[in-house]
Every structure is written in C-alpha cells, then in structure tokens.
Amino acid sequence: MRDFFKYLFASMLGFFLSIVVIFIICFVVIAAAISSIDDDKSVAVGNNSVLFLNLDQAITERTPKRSFGNLPIIGSEESDGIGLNDVLKSIKRAKNDDNIKCIYLNVISPNAGFATMREVRNALIDFKKSHKKILAYSEVYTQGAYYLASVADKVYLNPEGALEFKGFSSQLTFFKGTLEKVGVEMQVIRVGNYKSAVEPYILDKMSDYNRKQVTAYVGGLYNTFLTDIAQTRSIQKDSLYSIADNYKIREPKDALNFKMIDGLKYKDEILEELKALSGKTKKQNISSVSINDYIKNNTSSGTGKDKVAIIYANGEITGGEGSDNQIGSERISRAIRKARLDDDIKAIVIRVNSPGGSALASDVIWREIVLTKKEKPVIASFGDVAASGGYYIGCAADSIFVQPNTITGSIGVFGLIPNFQNLMTNKLGITFDGVKTGKYADIMATNRPMTEGERFIIQNELNRIYSGFVSRVADGRKKSKAYIDSIGGGHVWIGTDAVQIGLADRIGSFNDAIAAAAKKAKLKDYKVVEYPDVIDPLKSLLEESTDKIKTYYTKQELGENYMLYQQMKKVIASSGIQMRMPFEAIIK
Template sequence: MKSFFKSVFATVVGIIISSILLFIVLFIIIGAIAASSDKPVEVEENSILYISFDQPITDRAPASPFDFSRFSKDNRVGLNDILANIEKAKDDDNIKGIYIESTVFMGGMATAEEVRNALIDFKESGKFIVSYCNNIYTQSAYYVTSVSDKVFLNPVGLVLINGLRLQTTHIKNTLKKLDVEPTVIKIGEYKGYGELFEYDKMSQPNREQLERIANTVWANIAQGISDARGISVDSLNYIVNNLELKDPAQALKYKMVDSLIYKGDVINYLKDITGTDYKKDLNAIKLSKYIKVPKSKSYKGLAKDKIAVLYATGGIVDGEGEEGNIGGERYAREIRKARRDSSIKAIVLRINSGGGSAMASEDILVELLETKGVKPIVVSMGDVAGSGGYYIACLADTILAGKNTITGSIGVIATLFNTEGFFDKLGISFDVAKSHEYADLLSGVKPLRAKEKEFIKHYVGLTYDQFITHVSNGRNMTKEEVNEIGRGHVYGGADAMDINLIDSHGGLNDAIEIARNMAGLDEKYRVVELPKQPDPIEQLIKELSGDAKVRAMLEPLGIDSETYLEIKNTLTTQGVVARMPYMIEMN
C-alpha cells in the first residue's frame, strides 16, 4: 500500500511539473510572438537592404515566427514578402541599394525567376545591387544574383554551375519486396505519375518530356546569365559542359564574377559607394526587419477595395485538408466567400501544385466557374501548376506563368494496390462474404479482374474527357486540340504559351496588376491573402497532434515536412487523381 501511494504521489508531482514546464514554454512562445509583432520600424538615411536567400522560400510567409512542430524559430520566408519589399525599397529614399549574401537559393526555379525579375526592376531606380558569396555559389543562387552590378566571390570560393537535372522517384522494387502489386490505369502515354509504382526508371516518353523541360528552362537561365554578365550562351554552355569553373581563378577568367575578395573588402566597397566613413558601421537593415517598415501610400486611410490573393499550395486533397495542401471543400468555400464579398473586386489564384484528387479539383473549379463573370479571376503559376493544378487554372480569365514554371500534365490516373501477398507474409489472411459479384472491388487484398479493370478504365476515361472539356472551354480550343497537347504531357513555361496553355509570362505582382486593371481599380486598393492563416495559439494546438510527432521523427532521416505531406497525400487520396509525375525535383 505504501508503494502504491508513492507511485500515485510521483505521478501527481510529475503532472504538476509537466504542467509548469508547458506553461513556461507557452509563456516563452507567446512572448516571442509578441516581440515579433508588426511594430513599425524606421530606416536610417543612407541604408542598405541586406538580403539572404539561405532560408526556405515559400509562396506565402508563415503567420507565426515560431515553428511549433520543432519548437524552434520558423526560418521560412515568403516570396510575397521578398517581392513586396524589393518593390518598396525601390521607392524608399533611405535605401541606397541592395546587398545580397547567399550561397544557395532555397526555392524553385520559377521562384528564382520572379525574384530575379524583381531585382532587375529595382535597378531601374538607378540604385545599386552588390552580391557576395563567402563559400560556394550554387546554380540557382548565382542565377538570381547574376543581375547585380557587382558579383564578388571569396578567393577560396567556387561557382558551381553544372546544368539542370529533373529527378523522379521510383518504388517499384520496394513494392516487389513487400509483395504489394500495383495496378495503374491512366489516360495518356506521358502521364508519368504511375511510373513511381510501375517502373524502376523513367519511361521513354517521360524521359523525352522531362529532358525537353530541362533544356527549355536551362535556355532561359543561360540567356539571363548571358544578358547580365556579357557572356555568350555558347560560351556559357561550353563552360558548363566541361566543368571549367573548377577554381575561383577560372570564375574570374570567364567573367562569372567581378573580383575575388574577402568580406571585409566587400564591406569597404559598400562604404565607398555609400560615402560611409571607414571608421563607422554601414547602415544595413535585414529583409526580416524591413518587412515591418510601412509602405508609403499615395492616399490616406484604409483602402476599401480589395484584391484577394488565394494561395493554393501543395497536393489537392478531398475534404478540408490542412496547412500545406489544398482541401477541395476548404478552397471552394474560400472562393465562394470571396465572390460574395462586395469589397473584393478581383481574385488572383496563386497555384503551386502538381495536382491530386480529381474530385477535389472539380469542386474548386465549379466555384471558380460560378465566380467567373462576377469578378475577374487571374491565375499566377509558381514553380509547378500541372495536372490538377492546371485543372483549377484552366477557366481563369487570364493565366500567367514563369518561363521556368512546370505546367500542363493534362491527364488522369487511377492507382490501386493488391496487398494480399504482403499480409500473407505477416500470417494474415482475408475472406469475404458478399451480396454481389463485385462487392469486393476496392478491397485492396485481391487482384483486379478484367471486368473490374475495364470499369475503372471507363471512369478514368470519363474524368479525362471532363478535364479536356474544361480546358477546351477555358482556352478556346477544340477538344481534339487539347488532347493533342494533353495525354499527360508536361511543359515548361516557355513552351506553354506557344501552345495556348497560358496567356503571358509573368509573376505574382504582374497577376495582381492585371487583376487591378481588369477590375477598373485605381491605386487605392489593398491586397488580402487567403485562406486566412491560423493564429499562433491555434497552430500550436494543431501541431501538438500526431502529424507533428511523425514529422519530428522523420526529419532526422532526411524526410522534410513537404516530402511527408506528399507521401501522406499519395497514400490517403482515394479514387481517380489528376497528378503530375511524383515529386519531380529540378536542381
């Protein structure tokens, strides 16, 4: 009995101590959030805007500076913040120029293109941009910063430019070892998503289309570097093909950089061009702080008219979804609310998605169709907007994409698994009593029969026909013309305009400007971002769920949150999907 009371007492003490510790953690988190609130920041005269791209770049900045799943600072930075603040700095008399210090660019190639274009626009003000790399200039970082007036490199650094690769993942042999039999039913020989399960390498049609994308995106990157650095594209390709940039001296020889100097020399150069005394510190303000500087307006008060930017990022899933994916019901509701809100004069749909559930894509598209004609709809494509991502874009009034965007993939696929062999290895068997012959069609523990495959194929065909019908209506093409460029074919943004998948090349800011003009708005308007992000406390409660624990366990294995969500969406999405080749990586 004595030991029993000791156990009870120890448990009670443990609960009290845990509660106190949790309270302290919550107090620290709330304090950190309060400290990072949007208090106005003033910029000193003769300042430099300091930018680094060494943090993950997402389309939209997180609502909280704290990552509750890791109980650490959230280092992600929003493309929306980067673009808005480069534009703000252009007209800020206190900002004399931009200093970029980065070795990597932690965003996709289309994101890199948008940032690069924003920097080019900034230079029109006559202000300077200086870039420095203290280590290894990776390909995407160099592409972005090559527009700088001066590109400096550490004397023991390196410029690593070796061309683009598109890498796909395949788990055919994993399924074979587990004795799981996949059945893939698709429309279109280019629909590469099922190759994840069917093959241990790319099919020839898929290889051809991905090589085409790699070459067209590289052509845009090479032309950009050529224009900025005064190096011919042929010379640049020679340098890349022969790995000529093997040391810093070669980078200087081929005019990839302007000087090989140390950081202290860069600081002195910045002091020279800003007229700062060598004995004084530079007036520099980080982007994370400059975000809090109010933007000057040409009008007084709060603008009533709004343009809604709806961020659609991640896989398209049935139901509500969660942060990091596109729930069909949630996004349909957001569009419906925006349509009914009289203060919202136009909608910009920002898409960064390789697709997902065909049913959820249809739910979203139906609401967009209801909205079309009521108020302008402009689509802005990010790094990827294909398959289901293109499905929800195709009926917009105007579609914009970057030249480095991956889009298209007009096709449909259904993937089913027979796990009978897997469970047999575990000593588990299944039996069934049924009322009708095909009642066990989707049981997942038996091979599909010919009639069942034909049944599913017919439905996949209907979904594909619905897909190309939407594209036909939205893009003013015949269904035959859509099918010709469809069949799961993936395209780079440079090719997409030639075949009428998009209307123009441009980024998020361009889309907002087009929406403003279509809505007939003057300069007095404001941008509202949707869906509304959860407040920090609500986010904390969510992150204390099982998902956060799973992510925390997987991260030491090199599986990040985005990869986890991709895997989860793949395993949980039911029925027919409109999805691009699984987890394409472009580096």
C-alpha cells in the same frame, strides 16, 4: 502491498508527466504569444542603411506566422521562411526608400523553385532602375544561388570558395524493386501516356514518354537559366553553355577569368565596399536591416475602396480544410466565394503553386472559379508549378500568366491501388476473411488483387473524369476537346510552350497578373487584399508540435529508410483517383 506501491508510483509518475506537459504547453503558448506581438512591430530603418537579402531560407508563397518565434522546437530543422509576396513588396519599397542605399545579396543554396527565383530576380532588376547598387557575395554559389546573384552590379566570390556551373540534371527515384522485395504490388490505372506519376512504383527506369517530357522540361528550365544570366552578365549564351558543358569553372580564378564574377574577395573587403556604397566612413559601422525585419514595415498596397483579391492556392490539393501549404477544397472554395460576394472586391487573382492532387477537390475549386468569373474578372498566376489538378483549378480564369520556367499542363488522371496481400500473408503471416452483400462491396480493397471487373469499372470512371477534365479546359481556353486531348494525355509543358499551344496567355509576373486584373476591372485606385487568412499557429499548436516530434523521432529511428517510409505513406494517401504532376524531378 507491492501492487499498491506500484500503482501509487505509476499514478504519481502520470501526474508528474501531466504537469510537465501542461507546463511546456503553457510556456510555449505564452512565449509564442509574446513573440507574435514582437513580430507585429515595425522596424526602424536608419539613414544610409543596407538591405540584407538572405535568400537561403525557404521562399514560400506567403510569409507564415511564426509558430514559436525564435524558440527551438524538437523536429524543427529550418526557419519558417519568408513569403514571395513580402519579398517582392519589400524590394519594390526599398527602391524608393531613401534610407536604403544598396542591397547586399547573400545566398549559397536558395530554397525555392526556379519560377519563384525568377520573380525575385526580376524584382531586383527593377530595383536597379533606382541607380542603387546590388552587391552579391558568397563563399559558395550553387547554380540556383548564382542565378540570383548574377543580377547584381558586383558579384564577388571568396578566394578559396566555389562556383557551381555545370548544367542541369534530373534524377528520379524508382521503388519497383523495393516494393517487390517487401511483397507490395502497385495496381495502376491511368489515362494518358505521359501521366507517369505512377512509374516509380511499376518500372525501374523512365518510360520513353516520360524521358521525352523530362528532357523537354529540364531543357526548358536550363534555356531560361542561361538566357537570363547571359543578359545580366553580358556573356554570350553559347559561351555560358560551353563553360558549363566543359566544366570550365573548376577553381575560383576560373570564375573570374570567364567573367562570371567581378572579383575574389574576403568578407572584410566586402564590408568595406558596403560601407562605401552606403555612405559610411571606414570607422563607422554599417547600418543594415534584414529582409525578414524589413518586411514588417510592409503595409497593404494601394488606396481607395475598390479591391483586388489574391486567393493563394499553394500545395497539394485535398478535400477538407487543408493548410497554408496544402490546398483544402473547403478552405479555398470558401475564400473564393467570400471574395465573390464582397461588392468592394472588383477582381480576383488566383495564385496557383500546386502539382495537383484529388480530382474531386480540384473540381470543387474549379466550380467556384466558374461562378466568380460570371460576376467579376478572374486572372490566374501560376508559380513554380500548376500541373494536373493545379492547372484544373486555374483553367477557367479569364487569363493565365506563367513564367517561362513554370511547369504546367499535365492534363491527365490516374488511379493507384496498392495490393498488400503478399506482404501481409507471405511476409507477415496475416490473412483476411469476411463477408459481403455484393460482388463489388469491397472494390478498391488493398489486401488482394483487383478483379477484371473492378479494373473495368475503375478504368471507365477514370475515362469519365479525364473527359470532364478535357471539357473544362476546352471551355476555359476556348478550344476544341479534340485539340486539348491532343496536347493532354498527361503531357507536362514549360511556361513558354504553354503560351504557344494556348494553355496559358502571357509570360508575366505575379504583379503583372494583379495589374491585369485591375485593368480588366477598370480600376485605377485599388487595394490588394489576400485570402484565405494565414492560419494562426496557436490554433494548431498541439497538432503541429506532435507532428514535428513524431517526424523527428521517425527520422532518427529509420535513418536512410525514412524516404521509403515517406513514399509508402504517400502511396496509401494517394490511393484512388488523382490529378497529379507526372513526376517529381529534383533539378541539380
């Protein structure tokens, strides 16, 4: 009888939980559908409006479809963000929108790379040609925030706030000591002294080669940062360097004294100034529209039957379908092929923002670019990073556009094979045994060290892939293999240097690349279309929710150890032959 009730209650509980889960799923699906309908609605912009530019949100390549509208989801820590494509379109449209009188820029800590921020910054500079004003205000400016805000006509800081201006630093995290403690040996094979993506697992500090290129990379970013601020704030670049080097901005009044800002004001004073800029009286309320709402009025740009297609290649490169934030070779190559076979599409821009990834997947995408270039112009536009595999997929384009602070190059290959034998056997007491029909039947096994024969085979394979990589670049850039090899070896280059050495053609924006594609195709009137389609969040609702919930609880359980957990997952996922950027530096 006891067992009967136990099974009865277990069945009832299972049934009840199933009903709850089904109810939650149905509720979320319906709510998301309703939200998506609302998201598609255009937004009315009143007369004398202020465009509110909140740039603390993530700035991605394209605005994602809202997964769940404004519903809170377990594991979700931030909004979906906004696409650079929509930000640029909106600022350009606001320039000629009679209802928009000025822009209010509010930013504390932007969630974007420096090349992306430069695209936004240049769009704001272009907006000022309309003689409309930009007002920037914040209680705190990080360096990235100030980089954006410095373009404004007036830059204001809270009287008790802070402006960070101290120079750039880059810190790399090394896991060799941790791996040794847990008994994991990282077996590394690579081609190129600068191909240092493996260094965090085998060293406890940067190699001389890596230090050299990180120094050049950070220095290049900083040079662009200071140059751009000097131009818009009318302050000598050397003076800015001295201010940062000596940490002269220690309190709000210092920022004012050194002309980094135009005034110290409270929010109520800012609101009064915005009223004046937008033609409102003191007793009237400000009419404002947020950038997130304003983008809903964006329409396909251009007219006519002819089209220029943009192919977005964003994230790490992998085989399969990928996602909006991961370059799946199947999905991207299919998009390129579709654009190639469409007779109305006369030119293609491939927009690359990727640190690289799978060597095979990169080659699959490269092949489609080569085939397409034979039929219509292909222009590459590189974002924050187009390195290693990211460079590979763009090197065949007719022309390559970069920002001065784009990171690119990294022509090299590496293999990473972890050996978990010590961890499994000596730490956990797990042993392995088996049979095989050939000496190399279990090559790439992770439960034992590599043999010399295996290492020889893998090294030869990497040499072959690297030679192919160099040949692809040499053919695409019309250079000799010897020359490409001399600037390869995994070496990372900043955008300005990439142009000088021939890895890129021009310093130019995303829109410059689109214009160049149209010009090469001899188009005057054309529409811009985007591929691949943004993934419908409802299609991946269960998988996305499960991943977010799992991530949320894993973080709660592991706490500070979550970063190590992520790195171990990444090591396992990166096993095999990879084309990746040689370091992941955090610039502060």
